[in-house]
Amino acid sequence: MPNLGEVIRNSQIWKSIFRHPMPVDRRNRIVVMLTNFFLHLHPVSIKKQGIALSYTWCMGGVTFFLFLVETITGVLLMFYYRPTTEWAYMDILSLRDTASLGILRELHRWGAHAMVIAVWLHMYRVFLTGSYKPPREFNWVVGVVLLLLTLLLSFTGYLLPWDQLAIWAITVGSKMGAATPFLGAEGPGSMLLQVGSIPMITGASDARFGLLGARFVGEETLNRFYVLHCVAIPLAVALLLAIHFWRVRKDGGISGPL
Amino acid sequence: MHLTLEKLAPFLGSYYLVLAVMNAVFGYFLWEHKKNIRQAVFWTVVAGAFTIMASIAYSGQQKLMELVSLPEAFRGFVDGNLANPALYTIGTSAFLVTMFLFRKVLVQPVVAWGLLVLALLLMGLSMADVQFAEIVTKPDNVPIVAMVFLLGYFTWLATAQAVKNDERTARGEDPLEKLNNEKILVWPDLVYTELICMVAVTAVLTYWAVGLQAPLEDAASSVKTPNPSKAPWYFLGLQEMLVYFDPWMAGVVLPSTIVAGLMAIPYLDFNKAGNGYYTINQRKFAYLVFQFGFLELWVTLIILGTFLRGPNWNFFGPYEQWDAHKVVALNNVDLSQFFWLGLVGYMPKAPDGASEIAKFGWILWRELPGIIVVVSYLALLPPFLGLTIFRGFYKRMGLIRFMVMSNLLLMMMLLPIKMVLRWTINLKYLISIPEYLLNL
Numbered sequence: 001m002p003n004l005g006e007v008i009r010n011s012q013i014w015k016s017i018f019r020h021p022m023p024v025d026r027r028n029r030i031v032v033m034l035t036n037f038f039l040h041l042h043p044v045s046i047k048k049q050g051i052a053l054s055y056t057w058c059m060g061g062v063t064f065f066l067f068l069v070e071t072i073t074g075v076l077l078m079f080y081y082r083p084t085t086e087w088a089y090m091d092i093l094s095l096r097d098t099a100s101l102g103i104l105r106e107l108h109r110w111g112a113h114a115m116v117i118a119v120w121l122h123m124y125r126v127f128l129t130g131s132y133k134p135p136r137e138f139n140w141v142v143g144v145v146l147l148l149l150t151l152l153l154s155f156t157g158y159l160l161p162w163d164q165l166a167i168w169a170i171t172v173g174s175k176m177g178a179a180t181p182f183l184g185a186e187g188p189g190s191m192l193l194q195v196g197s198i199p200m201i202t203g204a205s206d207a208r209f210g211l212l213g214a215r216f217v218g219e220e221t222l223n224r225f226y227v228l229h230c231v232a233i234p235l236a237v238a239l240l241l242a243i244h245f246w247r248v249r250k251d252g253g254i255s256g257p258l
Numbered sequence: 259m260h261l262t263l264e265k266l267a268p269f270l271g272s273y274y275l276v277l278a279v280m281n282a283v284f285g286y287f288l289w290e291h292k293k294n295i296r297q298a299v300f301w302t303v304v305a306g307a308f309t310i311m312a313s314i315a316y317s318g319q320q321k322l323m324e325l326v327s328l329p330e331a332f333r334g335f336v337d338g339n340l341a342n343p344a345l346y347t348i349g350t351s352a353f354l355v356t357m358f359l360f361r362k363v364l365v366q367p368v369v370a371w372g373l374l375v376l377a378l379l380l381m382g383l384s385m386a387d388v389q390f391a392e393i394v395t396k397p398d399n400v401p402i403v404a405m406v407f408l409l410g411y412f413t414w415l416a417t418a419q420a421v422k423n424d425e426r427t428a429r430g431e432d433p434l435e436k437l438n439n440e441k442i443l444v445w446p447d448l449v450y451t452e453l454i455c456m457v458a459v460t461a462v463l464t465y466w467a468v469g470l471q472a473p474l475e476d477a478a479s480s481v482k483t484p485n486p487s488k489a490p491w492y493f494l495g496l497q498e499m500l501v502y503f504d505p506w507m508a509g510v511v512l513p514s515t516i517v518a519g520l521m522a523i524p525y526l527d528f529n530k531a532g533n534g535y536y537t538i539n540q541r542k543f544a545y546l547v548f549q550f551g552f553l554e555l556w557v558t559l560i561i562l563g564t565f566l567r568g569p570n571w572n573f574f575g576p577y578e579q580w581d582a583h584k585v586v587a588l589n590n591v592d593l594s595q596f597f598w599l600g601l602v603g604y605m606p607k608a609p610d611g612a613s614e615i616a617k618f619g620w621i622l623w624r625e626l627p628g629i630i631v632v633v634s635y636l637a638l639l640p641p642f643l644g645l646t647i648f649r650g651f652y653k654r655m656g657l658i659r660f661m662v663m664s665n666l667l668l669m670m671m672l673l674p675i676k677m678v679l680r681w682t683i684n685l686k687y688l689i690s691i692p693e694y695l696l697n698l
């Protein structure tokens with residue numbers, strides 16, 4: 001009797017998907033890393049120190065994993081949510097009663113908080129091991145942009161439940177737009193930008209207006225933040241992550257003493 | 259919605275029970291693996307004490323619960339005498355400096371464990387205060403509590419390794435990371451580590467999601483302004499800066515400077531040592547600057563903004579009722595008022611009917627003291643520093659890099675400087691030109 005596992009692994013279907021035998025010996029453990037799409041991000045071998053949890057804290061990995069969790073739960077949430085002032089709050093409210101998905105929103109929200117914390121801890125680790133030093137300077141810069149995008153992802157998502165917490169947090173946060181020097185209607189120097197005696201920078205044309213799509217947080221803002229949150233920023237993050245990971249490899253793998 | 263002691267009881271009981279188990283395990287570990295009988299007995303006794311506290315807390319009875327809470331008088335003292343931004347900032351700075359100076363002692367596992375248990379005990383005792391518990395257990399505040407403990411843990415982890423490496427370097431040995439130099443295959447070691455991390459994160463997140471419902475307040479209303487109105491927690495450091503700066507500084511210029519400054523770090527830090535291993539001694543300057551910016555100016559401000567800022571952004575003690583009617587006298591004075599009214603006796607003012615240009619001139623004249631201070635600070639201080647205490651830096655960095663670094667550092671120091679000026683002489687603005695919305 002051939003055992004079932006063997007039958008499956010010898011089948012044409014299995015072999016067409018996995019291009020390598022089981023990684024049980026040294027040769028095949030190398031082959032698996034080279035031939036599997038998901039694994040080939042990694043090198044084949046690595047210094048022991050580079051995978052020590054006490055060294056990396058696995059925080060970059062945790063951040064990435066949380067990004068994936070957010071993507072999946074986020075897509076699922078999109079099935080239930082309509083970004084209009086009429087429906088947004090109701091849709092979120094009724095999520096609680098959609099029993100089978102009772103914790104979907106919780107997973108997404110706590111995952112977002114966790115991602116912010118994880119990305120700070122990752123940056124903290126990279127600083128403390130001096131891993132931004134040559135040749136990894138540029139990857140640190142890519143990282144800073146990722147940090148910023150992570151915060152913006154969280155910030156734009158904060159508005160979507162359309163409850164009191166949401167609109168007032170965003171109202172407070174976006175006051176900054178109006179205060180931008182020259183470009184904000186309440187910012188220093190904005191009154192200097194005039195054509196004849198007509199001011200160019202007003203509440204209907206300044207940086208905050210650009211952010212909110214309106215003079216205050218309203219229907220347009222909800223739509224704008226929705227698109228930023230669900231499409232624009234995640235795409236940017238995905239692109240930068242690809243560069244970030246690629247650079248980790250090209251810069252010589254995880255840092256270590258020379 | 260309001261919390262009561264009875265509602266808190268099950269939570270507090272389990273909390274102390276977990277603490278008891280933690281200490282029992284630690285005691286067992288010391289006994290089994292370190293053969294340290296005295297320590298083992300000590301931590302087992304601690305575990306016993308926590309078990310007793312747990313049973314008291316489970317009772318939920320007012321009288322008994324007083325045994326596991328901080329004395330009323332102590333809480334009153336903290337709220338009444340210690341709770342203000344100045345003491346908070348001085349206290350946290352002193353704490354961080356102490357941690358840094360005594361790091362060799364503090365990173366020893368048993369000492370660090372003791373500190374952790376003390377912190378958790380203080381947290382537990384404080385939680386028996388309904389006021390404190392109400393704020394700390396707000397769903398969106400829970401992650402900040404988690405962050406504080408995670409940061410504490412990882413700071414310990416990093417410092418412990420740095421201290422070891424620094425001792426090794428002093429003896430002329432390689433850092434520990436160098437000993438792990440052998441190459442190993444990614445499958446299975448790394449792949450499995452990653453898998454375990456993913457499972458662990460999934461487990462924690464699921465537990466968290468089941469245990470704590472995401473907040474949803476009343477439907478949005480543009481007419482009912484909540485008090486306090488807070489930005490999302492990770493921006494509360496910026497919101498706290500609004501106390502000392504106008505929005506254009508706190509919300510635009512300083513955050514942009516933070517981002518630019520972070521990006522500039524690798525290009526400014528010319529120190530080749532400390533690349534790829536934990537160390538403090540070999541890069542003390544970079545280390546201290548970063549920690550000052552991250553732990554003191556970012557994290558402690560977030561904690562302050564979350565837990566201690568209440569209605570009208572007033573400062574409240576940790577056990578104090580958030581009273582929307584609390585009145586705090588604000589009598590802050592601009593530098594120009596200090597100068598002209600204090601020293602000269604009048605404020606310069608453009609005569610009626612003056613032309614725009616003349617008015618502008620008068621404004622500059624009025625604000626001259628502040629302009630001189632700010633320009634000297636940002637333009638004259640860097641070269642001065644470069645020729646004196648930072649001479650070595652200037653020589654090795656060259657003009658441009660040195661100027662960028664010193665200006666970034668000075669921008670960062672603006673905040674603590676402004677804080678101190680506010681607390682000591684009630685300074686409002688160094689430069690105040692409301693005519694152009696330009697206040698600094």
Ligand code: HEM
Nearest residue numbers: 056060061063064123131139140143144146147253254255
């Ligand atoms: C969405 C955010 C981010 C993700 C998912 C991410 C992911 C990762 C991963 C998986 C690694 C491999 C090593 C490790 O796990 O520590 C890594 C390395 C690195 N990251 Fe990030 N990162 C992010 C943000 C950042 C930030 C904010 C910074 C710095 C400001 C940064 C700078 C670096 C550098 C310099 C390395 C190389 C470290 C070394 O070789 O030791 N990254 N990142």
